[in-house]
Amino acid sequence: MKYRNALPQLHGKKMMADGGLETVLVFKEGIDLPLFAAFKALETEAGVAAITRYFDQMAQIAVETGRGFIMDTPTWRASSKWGAELGLSTTELKKIHREAIDSFVKLREKFETPQSPFVINGLVGPHGDGYAPETELSVKEAQNYYAEQVGWFNEMGADMVTGMTITSISEGIGIVKAAQAVSIPSVVSFTVETDGSLPSGEGLAEAIYAVDRATDGAAAYFMINCAHPEHFLDVIGGNGDWLERIWGLRANASRLSHAELDEAEELDDGDPLELGQLYRRVSDLLPNLTVVGGCCGTDHRHIKEICAALDAD
Template identity: 65%
Template sequence: MKYRNALPQMKEQQMLADGGLETTLVFQEGIELPLFAAFKALEHEKGVEAIDRYMRGFAELAVRNRRGFVMDTPTWRASPRWAAELGIDRDRLKAVHRDVVATLAELRDKYETPASPFVINGVIGPHCDGYSPTEILTAAEAKAYHHTQVDWFAGFGADMVSAITMTYADEAIGIVNAAREADIPVVISFTVETDGRLPSGHSLQSAIEKVDDATNGAAAYFMINCAHPDHFRHVLEQGGDWTLRIRGLRANASRLSHAELDEAEELDDGNPQEFGQLHQQLARLLPNLTVIGGCCGTDHRHVDHVCKAAHDDAVAVA
C-alpha cells in the first residue's frame, strides 16, 4: 500500500506501463494461453520465467529512462466467470491474486529508485468478451461481479486497480463503485473500434462523461487501450474538457480491427519506431498524459521508442 494514497502518476510523474503480455507469451514465447489467460502461464516453469523476464525488461527500461513503472498483474482473465471456465476454484483463484501481488512487490524492492517509483496495479478484465460483448451488465450487476477481484487486490496490498479493455460504461461504473467501497484507487481503460467508438457504439467522450457523472468523478483517471493510435487520434483532435481525464495510453501495434486480430494466426507487431512517433502526436493532444505503454503486439521495443520519441520532443521544445 506504498502509493495507495499518493499515486505518482497523479502528480505529473511520467510512468511506463508494460506492453502486450498475452501476445508476447503466445507469439514470442510459444506459450499456450487458454482463453487468453496470462495467469495460466504461472502454472509451469517456462511461463514463470517468461513473465519474470518480460517484467524485468520493462522495470529496467523504466529505471533507465527515469520514469516510474505501473506494474500490471497478469490477471485480465482472472475473474470468477473466466476462472470457472478454466476449471479454477475460488480458493485457487484467490491464491493467484495473492501471489502475483507479492511477486510485483519483490520486483519493486529490487528495481525502484527515487526517480522511478513503482506502482502495483491489479488488473481487472471485462466480464464478457473484450472486443464484442454479448452480455451487458447493469452497473449494480458489474459491482457485484467485480468486487471479488477488487477486494482481493485491496486486501493483498495493490496500490490501485485498473479495469482494462472496457467496452461499455455501465460495467465501468460498477467497477468504480466496487473500488470506492474497497477504498482503493481505480482507473478505467476503454477500448475503441477502428472508427474511434466503443464496441457498444457509444463515443469515448460519452462513456467517460457517463462514468464520471454516475460516480461523482471517483475514478482516478481514464485510459485508452487495445486500439491503434490511428483508430482514436481523430477523436482526441476534437478536444474538450473530457480529454483532461485521460492520463494513460496503451495502444496496439497493429492497425487491424478487433475482429481481424481475433482471427490472426501470426503476430502483427507493426513498426516500433513509428509507434513511438505516433505517441508524440497523441501526447500533444492529451495535456495530462502521464502513463504510456502498449497493448496487443507491442513489447519492449515499442515502449522504448515511445521513450525516445518523448525525449526527442522534449529536446525540440527546449
C-alpha cells in the first residue's frame, strides 16, 4: 500500500516512529558506528540481525497499539559529506539508500494491517554535527546539498522525507525546497538545546515561521527531536499558531545537554514511565501532535510507555 499522496498522519491517524536506533546499536548491541552512522551496522551479519530485531519489535508495538508506523531509514549519516568521511562513493551511498527502502518494503509487507499503515520515510541528517554544528549552510547551499538524497528517495519510492536533528533555519528551508523540486512530502525536525533554542541560537517559533514563509508553507509539518521534553516545555507553553505546525516529537530519554551526551561513555536511558507522562504533558500543549517516537537513549520500553500514556483515558 502506498501513501505518498495521502499520508495517513495528515488525515487523523495516530502514528509512531522508532526510538534511538544509534544508541541502541552502540550501547545495547555493542556495535561500533563510525560517525554515528547506523547504516554501517548493515556491513556485518550481527549488525543486520540487530537492526532487523529492532525494527521488527517497533513494528509489533505499532500493530499492538493500533498506530501507524513511520519507518525512518537509517540514512541520517548517509549524505555526501559524511559518506566521504567514511570513504564511500556516491554509487555506494545510493546503494545504501536503495537497500534501506527495499528492507522497509519487506517490513511493511510483513507487519502492516488496515489499522496500522506503514509509511516509508527517507531520513536526512544535518550537514554538520547535530550537537555542535561548526558551519551553517546558506539556503541555496542546503538545497543543493540535500537534493541528492531527496532525489534518491523520490526515485526509489519513499512516501516522504524528513530532515532530522536540523540545527538551523537555512538547512530547514533547503530541505523543504529540495523536496518541493521533486514533489515529495517533507518534514523538518528541529533539535533544541536545554534552553529550547536551536543550536544556531534561533528560537523554535522563529524557525518554523521562517521555513513556512520561505517555502509558502510547503512542509507537511514540523517536529522536535533529540531533546528532553523539559528542555522545551516552557517554549511550547505559550500561544501562537506556530504550535499547530508541530505534529511530531522524538525526544531524548536523558536530560543531559548535547555537549554532555557527546561526552557520555555510558547510556543514560532515563525513566521510560516518566518519559511517557511527559509526552502526555506535551500533547496537552501541541494540539496536532500525531507522530511520536524516541531519540537518544530510548528503546522499545520508552515507546510502549509513550503510547500507553497518550492512549490513557
